[in-house]
Amino acid sequence: MHIVEINNLSKQFGRKIAISSLSFDIKKGETVALIGPSGAGKSTLLNILAGSIPPDTGIYLLDGKPIQQYKNRRELANKIGVIRQQFxxxxxxxxxxxxxxxxxxxxxxxxxxxxxxxxxxxxxxxxxxxxxxxxxxxxxxxxxxxxxxxxxxxxxxxxxxxxEVILADEPVASLDPARAEDILEMLTKLVAEEKQTLVMSLHSVEYAKKYFSRIVALRDGEIFFDLPTEDITKEHLTGLYSLKELSQE
Amino acid sequence: MKNKVQIPRKKRRFSFVSFSILLVFALLAGSWGHILFIERAHFFELFNERNLEYAKKFFSGLFGFQEEKPAFVDKESWKNAIQLTYETLQMSVMALGFATIVAMLTVIPASRTIADGTLTVSKRWYHWILFGIIRGLYIFSRAVPELVFAMVIVFIFKPGILPGAIALALHNFGIIGKLCAEVIEDTDARPIRNLASAGASNAQILFYGIIPAVMPKFLTYILYRGEVIMRTSIVVGFVGAGGLGQQFKLSLSYFHYTEITLLLICYIILVFIADFISEGFRKAAR
Known part of the structure; x- marks a missing residue:
């Protein structure tokens, strides 16, 4: 049973393309880490999933129902909870x-x-x-x-x-490594206990591998890879984070 | 081998700041030049014999040297003055109360972040209209000095402390409203956004997210305006709005100098007490 299904999702801010034709599904109970360089569209994707910004094109089904049909915050809050950086x-x-x-x-x-x-x-x-x-x-x-x-x-x-779904937008970005691990461990444990689904954007590949069952990597608004954690190799990651400017030298 | 880094040169530009500093000096030189050489003003003429005589007379009058029974040692006069002080206090408290109530009722739609919907994550077509009307009222209220309001209102009501309070409130509600609206505009939107994603309605966001965040600053501004109102109450008194100010004007017209001294003493005590109380409240709110 898929709780989140997105198909051909795109979003533009002015002339900048934040997300271009993304498609993937998330099963109930999955823990998904979103990784990728800064500006890859992780936050935009999470905001769309949270229903706080509408996508330009594409379909987003939350628990089998298009997001536009959730009439108020109340109904949406039953399905989706959000945790961001502190503040x-x-x-x-x-x-x-x-x-x-x-x-x-x-x-x-x-x-x-x-x-x-x-x-x-x-x-x-x-x-x-x-x-x-x-x-x-x-x-x-x-x-x-x-x-x-x-x-x-x-x-x-x-x-x-x-x-039912928890979206976390870099919840540990402003914490030191010990506190960050503490929070991640607690959050993944609670999610497992409550049989919830977790989607979290992260900067640390290490944490993503340690605490999540599936990793979705974004680059320039597109999916770079989408694999179960155990299938991820070093080559995948060097490709993801390589800088264009550096590769010219 | 190059081991010296070339330091990038700072571009010298004729900025606004350097322009205004130069302008200040130019204005200073120009104005003094005008006064001294074109108007040919003589400062020391102000301090001539005649004016010295007048000043002497006035100040010795204030200290009651010529009178047998100065007002500030007279029990009846004290009673009267304390009654007037109490009226002034009533007037300022009423004024602050009216101004605060009206400002609090209007402040939410008067802030830009509510009008454009960034703070409550909801947009309504009438938000901008409300914003415009209320901000217009605030500007009008601030533009007309309390003295003018008092003169007009004394025409409508009979002289007393109520018209004074209304005049002070009319001028100050715009100031309190504007200051507080800006506090709301500066509120961190992130907690509000999160309350919205926890399913809170706009009214709930107001009480859980906005009011707790802005209250301490609101209190500071309101107390500060309260002090100012108390000081200005004497000015609106001049035009017949009651209290110490009215009596001050009358005593001045009758040349009862020692009464003026007494009134000034009462006034200063009042201001001291007001400062003391508002300081205490502000510390407690922090």
Whole structure:
């Protein structure tokens, strides 16, 4: 069963082609790493998958239904959750409200207002924070937390939101290697436990090989290769990252 | 073998900054030249015998040297002055309240990032119209000084602290609105975008993403305007809007110099208290 199917997807920003006729499918439960040099179109692809920018041409079926038919954010939030680099939490709110923000799609306006004063679904928030190991920081202000902790709060929010697909746009780009591995390990573990699908863009090939079952490489808006992790060789990678300017010398 | 790197030359250009520095010097020289050689002004004439005599008279009047019973040692006068101080305080608090309420009701559609939909990730055709109307109101409110508002409003209402408060509020709501709208425009859009992808509606985004982020800065600006309102309340008093200012004008007209001293003392105490309180609030908000 394919949860994401895209066919001939393209997107242009002005005269710059970000993505040109991409096609691939993602099965339920797969963990896919998107790699490729800067400007290859990884972020654009993830934004299209998240439904935050519309593609120019092509078809994108999410769980068998065209993305345009998802009428509101609420419906989409059930299917897709997003985690980006840090700075994606509201810094002025305590961690618990940032975690409970994952429920905003389900809650009505008054319940979400009330929750700012008397947190609703406190148990769910506590469970999620427990799983990312931050239960003791539940009431701390988010801006006072470190980068790694903020990413864990963001993961707790995804746990509360509980979408079927998680899209991650370079979630570890601003962390040091130890913290980055910690976050990746936790995220892939949680995704496996929840039987979710994960698509993550990454700069590190090493991490992609270590934590993902499939690697999709983009270059200049096209698929350079799309292989199960074990089939990837050194030649694939040197081709992907080679610079045109250098090869002339 | 070349081991010296040629240092790239910085291009000298006639930039805006160097132009304005030169302009400042040119203006300084020009203006002083005009005053001294063309107008033939004589500064030291300002400090002549006659003016010195007037100043002496006025200041000794302020300190109450000629009077037997200066107002600032009189109990009744103090009572009266404290009553007026209280009225001035009422006027400024009312003014700040009115201005803040109106500004808060209008500030969201008045920010550019809401109007073009980048902050809430949603576009509506009427956003730009609302933006234009409210920004127009803000400009009008800021363009007319509080003194002019007060003069007009005193014509409509009878003199008192309410017209003063309304005049101050009319001028200040535009300032608070503009400052706060700019705070919203500077808000980091990334957390908002993420709330949207967690399924939050626009109203939820407002309360979860925007208000917590902007509140401390809003408070700073509102308190700052509160201080300014308190200081300006004396000016609108001159045209009959009540409080210390009105009495100040009257005392000045009747040459009751010691009353002026008393009023100034009360006014300074008021400003001190206002500064102290708003400083405290600002520290607490941080």
């Amino acid at each position: 994606d939490l509201v810094p002025a709110l305590p961690a618990i409200h940032n975690v409970l923000a994952g429920r905003l799609g389900e809650w009505g306006f008054f319940k979400s207002m009330l929750s700012l004063f008397v947190p609703q679904d406190k148990q769910a928030a506590a469970n999620a924070l427990q799983r990312v190991g931050l239960l003791d920081k539940m009431h701390d202000q988010t801006s006072r937390m470190s980068g790694g902790e903020q990413q864990r709060v963001a993961m707790a929010r995804l746990l509360v939101q509980n979408p």
